[in-house]
Amino acid sequence: MVDFLNPADWLFVWLQTALFVLLAPLFTGWIKWLKCHLQNRRPPSLLQPYRDLLRLTSKTVLLADNASPLFRGAPYIVCGCMVLAASVVPLLILNQPINAMADAIVLVGLFALARFFMALAGMDVGTTFGGMGSSREMTISALAEPAMLMVVFTLSMVASSTNLSTLIEYNLNQELVLRPSMLFALIALVMVGIAENARIPIDNPATHLELTMIHEAMILEYSGRHLALMELAAQLKLVIYSVLIMDLFFPWGIATEASFASLGIALVALAIKLPILGALLAVGETAVAKMRLFRVPTFLAMSFSLAMIGMLSFIILESAK
Amino acid sequence: MNGYLDTYSHLTLTEQSILTLAAMVLVSSFALLAQSRVVATIRLFALQGFLIVVVTTLVALDTHEYHLLYSAAMTLLLKVWFIPWLLTRQARKLGILRDLDSVLHPGVVLIAAGALVIFCYSVALPIQRFAESISRDAIAISLAVVMLAMLMLVTRRKAVTQVVGFMSLENGLFFGALTATQGMPMVVELGVAFDVLIAAVVFGIFFFHIRDSIESLDVDMLNQLTEVDE
Numbered sequence: 001m002v003d004f005l006n007p008a009d010w011l012f013v014w015l016q017t018a019l020f021v022l023l024a025p026l027f028t029g030w031i032k033w034l035k036c037h038l039q040n041r042r043p044p045s046l047l048q049p050y051r052d053l054l055r056l057t058s059k060t061v062l063l064a065d066n067a068s069p070l071f072r073g074a075p076y077i078v079c080g081c082m083v084l085a086a087s088v089v090p091l092l093i094l095n096q097p098i099n100a101m102a103d104a105i106v107l108v109g110l111f112a113l114a115r116f117f118m119a120l121a122g123m124d125v126g127t128t129f130g131g132m133g134s135s136r137e138m139t140i141s142a143l144a145e146p147a148m149l150m151v152v153f154t155l156s157m158v159a160s161s162t163n164l165s166t167l168i169e170y171n172l173n174q175e176l177v178l179r180p181s182m183l184f185a186l187i188a189l190v191m192v193g194i195a196e197n198a199r200i201p202i203d204n205p206a207t208h209l210e211l212t213m214i215h216e217a218m219i220l221e222y223s224g225r226h227l228a229l230m231e232l233a234a235q236l237k238l239v240i241y242s243v244l245i246m247d248l249f250f251p252w253g254i255a256t257e258a259s260f261a262s263l264g265i266a267l268v269a270l271a272i273k274l275p276i277l278g279a280l281l282a283v284g285e286t287a288v289a290k291m292r293l294f295r296v297p298t299f300l301a302m303s304f305s306l307a308m309i310g311m312l313s314f315i316i317l318e319s320a321k
Numbered sequence: 322m323n324g325y326l327d328t329y330s331h332l333t334l335t336e337q338s339i340l341t342l343a344a345m346v347l348v349s350s351f352a353l354l355a356q357s358r359v360v361a362t363i364r365l366f367a368l369q370g371f372l373i374v375v376v377t378t379l380v381a382l383d384t385h386e387y388h389l390l391y392s393a394a395m396t397l398l399l400k401v402w403f404i405p406w407l408l409t410r411q412a413r414k415l416g417i418l419r420d421l422d423s424v425l426h427p428g429v430v431l432i433a434a435g436a437l438v439i440f441c442y443s444v445a446l447p448i449q450r451f452a453e454s455i456s457r458d459a460i461a462i463s464l465a466v467v468m469l470a471m472l473m474l475v476t477r478r479k480a481v482t483q484v485v486g487f488m489s490l491e492n493g494l495f496f497g498a499l500t501a502t503q504g505m506p507m508v509v510e511l512g513v514a515f516d517v518l519i520a521a522v523v524f525g526i527f528f529f530h531i532r533d534s535i536e537s538l539d540v541d542m543l544n545q546l547t548e549v550d551e
Contacts, residue, residue, distance in 0.1 A: 178341050301427060301431050
C-alpha cells in the first residue's frame with residue numbers, strides 16, 4: 001500500500017514529472033529530425049526545441065490592447081494542467097502516491113480543462129483566426145473525448161479499475177493474452193491521440209495555412225513566454241499520449257518497486273520504446289496526406305466505433321457468462 | 322486477480338486468436354458500412370471473406386472437425402477470389418469502379434450499427450447458453466454481421482454496393498453456422514455456395530439491365546419510374 005506521507009515517495013513523483021517535462025521537447029525534436037530525414041531535408045539539431053523555448057522566454061510579451069486577464073492567465077493554466085497530467089501518468093515507476101489520487105478519468109478531465117482555457121483564450125482577443133481555431137478545436141474535441149473515454153472504460157473493464165497504475169500492473173502481470181478489446185482500444189487510442197495532438201491527418205502544426213490550421217490558429221496571438229508555455233504544453237501533451245499508449249499496451253520493463261536496478265531497467269526500456277513510437281509517428285506522418293476538415297468527423301466516428309467495438313467485444317467474447 | 326476475468330486468459334492461444342479474428346470480422350462489417358468508394362468496398366468484402374476463412378481453418382484445426390477445411394477452401398475460392406473479381410470486372414465495365422456511393426449520415430449509421438450490435442448480443446444470449454463449442458461466444462457477432470449487412474443494404478444507393486452488402490450478409494450466415502453448430506452439413510453448404518455463385522452472376526446481368534433502363538445504377542431512381550405512353 002502506498003504511504004501518502006512518505007517524502008521519499010513524493011520525491012519520485014517530482015523527479016518523474018521533471019523528467020517528463022525535460023523529455024517533451026526532445027521527443028518533439030526527435031520526430032521532427034526523423035521526418036526531415038524521411039523527406040530528404042536537412043534536419044535541425046535534436047536540441048532545437050529547447051533553444052526555441054529559451055529564445056521565446058527571453059523575448060518581450062506583446063499583448064493586444066483588448067486582451068483580458070484570461071488571455072494572460074490561460075498559458076499558465078494550460079501548461080499547469082499538462083504538467084499535472086504528466087505527474088499522473090507513470091513514466092518509470094508504478095504505485096506512486098499520486099496514482100491513488102488521480103485516475104484515468106481525471107486525466108481526461110485535465111486535458112478537457114486545458115482545452116477549454118485554450119479555446120477561450122483563442123476567442124479572447126477577437127481576431128477571426130482565433131475564433132475559427134477555437135470552434136474547430138471544440139468540434140474535434142467534442143468527438144474525440146467520448147472516444148477517449150470509451151477507451152478508458154474498455155481498459156478499466158478489462159482490469160476492473162480506472163487507476164492507471166493498477167491498469168498497467170494488470171497488463172504487466174498477465175501472461176501473453178490476445179485480447180480483441182485491447183487491440184481495438186489501442187487502435188482507437190492512437191486515432192484519438194493523432195486528433196488531439198493536431199498531428200498530420202487531422203492538422204499540421206508546422207504550417208500556418210489559414211484554411212487548415214486548428215491548433216496554431218488558437219495560439220496565433222501569443223508571443224514571448226506565453227507562447228513558450230503553450231508550445232511546451234503541446235509538446236507535453238504529445239509525450240503524455242505516447243507514454244500512455246506505450247505504458248498501457250506495452251508495459252514491459254516499467255519498475256514496480258523503487259530499487260536502482262528496476263529503475264535502471266525502466267529507464268533503458270523507456271529509451272528504447274519511446275523513440276520507436278516516435279519513429280512510427282514520423283513514418284506515418286510522412287506517408288499520409290492531411291485530410292479535409294470535413295472528413296475529420298468520420299475519422300473520429302470511426303475511432304469511437306472502434307473503441308465501442310472494443311468494449312462490446314469484451315462483453316461478448318471475453319467475459320464469462 | 323478477478324475470477325470471472327480469468328476464464329479468457331486461460332484459453333489457448335488458438336482459441337484467443339479465433340475470438341480476436343471474430344471481433345475483426347465485426348470491424349470489417351463496420352468498415353464496409355463506412356466505406357464509400359466502390360472499389361474499396363469490394364476489397365473490404367474480400368478481406369472479410371479472408372478473415373472468415375482464417376477463422377474457419379483455426380476452428381477446424383482446434384476442434385478436429387476437418388470437414389470445415391472444405392468449407393474454408395470453398396469460401397476462399399468463391400468469396401475471396403471469384404466474387405470480388407467478378408464484381409470488380411463488372412464495375413470496371415460499367416465505368417463505376419472509382420465512383421463514390423456516399424453514405425448520407427456516416428456518423429448516424431455507425432451509431433445505429435453500434436446499437437444493432439448491442440441488440441444482437443442481447444438476442445444471442447439465450448442461444449449461447451446452450452451452445453457447446455469454443456466459438457459460441459461469436460454467435461452474437463455472426464448475428465451482428467448479418468444485421469450490419471442489412472443496414473448496409475438499406476443505406477446504400479448504388480446496385481453494386483448493395484450486392485456487396487448482400488454477399489456480406491451471406492458471410493454472416495456462414496459465420497453463424499460455423500460458430501453455432503460447427504458448420505452446416507456439406508450438402509447444404511454446397512447448395513448455398515452454388516446459390517451465391519449464381520446470385521453473383523445474375524446480379525451482374527441485372528446491373529446491365531438496370532443501367533440500360535434508367536441509365537444509372539442509382540437504385541433510388543427506380544422510385545421515380547412512371548409509365549410513359551410512346
